[in-house]
Amino acid sequence: MTEEPKDAPKNPTRRDFIKNTSLAAAGFMIVPRFVLGGKGFIAPSDMLQVAGVGAGGKGQSDIANFAKSGKANIAYLCDVDDRQAATSVKNFPKAKYYKDWRELLDKEHKHIDGVSVSTPDHNHAIIAYSAMQLGKGVYVQKPMTHDIWEARLLTEAAKKYKVVTQMGNQGSSNDGTRQMAEWYDAGIIGDVHTVYCWTNRPVWPQGIAWPSPQPNIPKELDWNLWLGTAPKKDYVDKLVPFNWRGWWDYGTGALGDMGCHLVEAPFRVLGLQYVKDVQASVGTVFVDEFKQGHFPESCPPSSHITMTFPKTGKTQGDVTLHWMDGGIQPERPEELGPNEHFPGEQGNGTLFIGTKGKMYASTYSDGATLLPLARTKEVTVPKKYDRVPHGAEGHYAQWVEGCIAGYGKMEMSSSFEKAGPLTEALLMANLAVRGHDLRGGQIKYEWDNNAMKVSNFDAVNEYVKRNYREGFVLKA
Structure with a gap:
């Protein structure tokens, strides 16, 4: 299924199809759709036919938000676990249900427009x-991929197959990123040279031994x-549906989970691209009060990662970005009064440090604020970037409308x-985390972006592109 066709599939929009067929019938009277279907009627040909692969958990809310746009029909559902899919199956009783996504695409691809x-x-x-090869638009939850090679492949595939794509970091559609970009472009905080991003994740087990197998797999x-x-x-118990995030075979740890939300703003505001070098320190694991543990299959309980990004068209020099997870946080800004609230103190945040000032926001770029706090009300800059209607919620409708257009x-x-x-930079940072375990210490990992490899410690390059299991091989 995943073998690449010789030619990229043609992907005319529904509007092109309607236009062509309508011209052929130009001799007939054109009757507005609302006359035929009533006020607010949307013709079936203007509805995006969506297949949701992963129908429980975050997939459940994704599917519901597509339907909420009013322009998407949830036509197919797919999940490997009937328990997790139950609510979506109940909410969309007309959607045909599959367990195997390969069977879904093989049998139904002619009737699908977009895949979540x-x-x-x-x-x-x-x-x-596989969906992109068939000419389908795709909406993929964050992080976009598990491996760096996969991220590069999907980025190039979007252009090759000319399909509409969106990653599920919905905060990128919030006003906060755009407001901070306008402040920065106006020179309010000067040139940013340092950024801190932090999260209270993991909120799942990490830094532990692989559990004992369980004989009974849920039916x-x-x-x-x-x-x-x-x-x-x-099979091991409690890995499904959530605790897989802490295991390298399946997840990408706290950085993969929250990095796409928190590092997104620095990427957009400062025009960052590919990381230059990375170093990491990780939390220590103890199996008892005297003995340190070594669990290479599991992500560490905490980490502090320092990434260097090359100068961009919006910065005067390199940018140093600090990532902190597992409860580690930066020093509280001195511009805050002793009783003034620092939004990220309770979980997640992003802090920009410039030559003339500072600004920060919390999760999804919410609560964008200048420091000192009074500056936020005092400073007014022209609105430069269009807002997405309904912000994070509109992130879903944006993809639906984009696919239709x-x-x-x-x-x-x-x-x-x-x-x-963005995904590649975060996954590169994870190479430093894994390298720390392999090497038994901290070095600066230098990244060769063109060759897609670490140039000074080859052992971690095995994680740039992993081996796929038979029956699930991605061929490009």
Whole structure:
């Protein structure tokens, strides 16, 4: 299924089709749709036919938000676990249900316009790429992919197959990023040279030994399909549906989970692209009060990662970005009074430090604020960037409308052109985390972006592109 066709599929928009067929019938009277279908009627040909792969958890809310746009019909549902899919199946009783996404695309691709992928990270790329090869628009939950090679592949595939893409970091459609970009472009905080991003994740187990296998797989779960591209392993309890995030075979840790939300703003505001070098320190794990543990299959309980980004057209020099997770946070800005609230103190935040001032925001770029706090009300700059209607909620409708309009007709907040470099930078940072475990210490990992490899410590390059399990091989 994933073998690439000789020629990229042609992907005319529905409007092109309607236009062509309408011209052929130009001799007939043209009757407005609302006359035929009533006020507010949307013709079936203008509704996006969506297949939701991953129908529970975040997939459940994604699917509901597409339907809420009023322009998407949830035509197909797919999930490896009937328990997780139950609510979506109930909410969309007309949607045909599959367990295997390969069977879904094979049998129904002629009737599908867009595919939403909300599975564990390790299966994002193979599902999305297979849909893109068929000329389908794709919406993929963050992080876009599990591996760096996959992120580069999907970024290039979006252009090759001319499909509309969006990553599920909905905060990229919020006003906060745009407000901070306008402040920065107006020179309010000068030239930014340092950024801090932090999160209270992980809120799932990390830095632990692999659990003991369990003999009884729940009858509702297809364990083989859940494993997908990952190595074959016996079933373990409580990995599904959430705790997989802390295991390298399936997830990308706290950085993969929240980095696409928190580092998105620095990428957009400062025009960052590919990372130059990375270094990391990680939290220590103890198996008892005297003995340190070593669990290379599991992400660490905490980390502090320092990324260097080259000078861009919007910065005067390199930018140093600090990532902190597991409860580590930056020093509280001195511009805040002792009783003034620092939004990120309770969980997540992003802080920009410039030559003339500072600004910050919390999760999804909410609560964008200048420092001192009084400056936010005092400073007024022209509105330069268009807002997305309804912000984060509108992130879903934006993709639906973009797919209906056709490739290149609308700007997406997090198209793969934007999401790809962001995802690669975060996954590169994870190489430093894994290298810390391999090397037993901290070095600065230098990244060769063109060759897509670490140039000074080859051992971590095995994680740039992993081996896929038989039956789930992504071929490009």
